[in-house]
Amino acid sequence: MKRIAESTVRRLSLYLRFLEDFEQRGLETISSDELARRGGTTSAQVRKDLSFFGSFGKRGLGYSVPELSRQIREIMGLGREWRVAIVGAGKIGAALAQYHGFAQRGFQIVAVYDRSADKIGRPWDGQTIRDIRELDRDAARERIDIAVLTVPADAAQATLDRIVKAGIKAVLNFAPVQLQAPADVSVKTVNMAMELESLSFALTNRD
Amino acid sequence: MKRIAESTVRRLSLYLRFLEDFEQRGLETISSDELARRGGTTSAQVRKDLSFFGSFGKRGLGYSVPELSRQIREIMGLGREWRVAIVGAGKIGAALAQYHGFAQRGFQIVAVYDRSADKIGRPWDGQTIRDIRELDRDAARERIDIAVLTVPADAAQATLDRIVKAGIKAVLNFAPVQLQAPADVSVKTVNMAMELESLSFALTNRD
């Protein structure tokens, strides 16, 4: 398959959200123009994004809402359950575990790990906190697909190395550091510090 | 000033983090190549990024670590305190308030707002939760620069409208929705759902 731009993938995720909204309201069809309006983009962009994966629309009519939802879910691999481990049982980890949209999309939290002795063994959102050193053993047995990394910045790279060693191929990182991983491991970083600093820049350098 | 790409701003923020690291370790100079290695980019990229704002390096030598730190901080507007209000006193808001890197960079939380009657008036991380309806009145008096939006998705747009009306020009949004705001208001969205879905896509469509 041709290489797909990151920006395209992110927009698909966005479109899907609107489609689900439309679906719930019982609407049958939607045009690229309507999707574009909601997503803050252009209709040509919407059509181009979709065209990488096939032709899902009907000329003159638009897209069938349930059909396009289904297709995007399929493209994005959201037709299945993903098994997620949270690594780092701190405040952010806790907030994430409670985050509803998580389970809603089929991301099921199946294990929680920490390093500190006084956390290990404690109950935590329906789970028991496990020793990070068990990750290597657990990963295959528990069929962990994705690790959510919520450890302090200074431990992030070392913990990522553990995750990689355990054979996990996808990581969502919340530590405000740039991580190094092999090419076959996907790492996405959510860096609020960076976003805040972008705002600071925007406020400082306005025309 | 020439328009600066968002990606450039984000990288500057990244470079700054490495520089501070180097600074603490007492290193005097750094090359674009070293910065690039850490940031997962190329030396040409680093130099180009910096060149939009001036020439800070010395040929043959590299960049002075403290000097470049200072320059980037200045460019990014990080030489001052930014006054931040958290809007939405839920789990995510709480996790953020505790987030250390926040204050560290000069982002000071000066007020917390919520809508629900049983939260208003309660103590919260050294603050008292205020009624969201007071935001309009407070914004100028408290000199609020940035609002962090951590309300549920379905209330996000309406709350943003309040924030805009209160005259706040920068918003960090954690609700997983696309928001509409006037052009003179900067909105950055941190959307974990989208990142997770990108991972799902990556896992599904690997070569």
Added chain:
DNA sequence: AGTAACTTGTGAACGAATTCACAAGCGCTC
């Protein structure tokens, strides 16, 4: 059946961001 009103899908044109490549500057050594 013909026409009008829409909307998709997609090459081509455009624009933006990244990478290349190299002249020019700096410090060190002999």
Added chain:
DNA sequence: GAGCGCTTGTGAATTCGTTCACAAGTTACT
């Protein structure tokens, strides 16, 4: 002070992503 090794700063080339523009398909109406 000439030569060498290193590194910056930046136009030019290239790559990548977005927008344009239009042929072709669909429905609705007369």
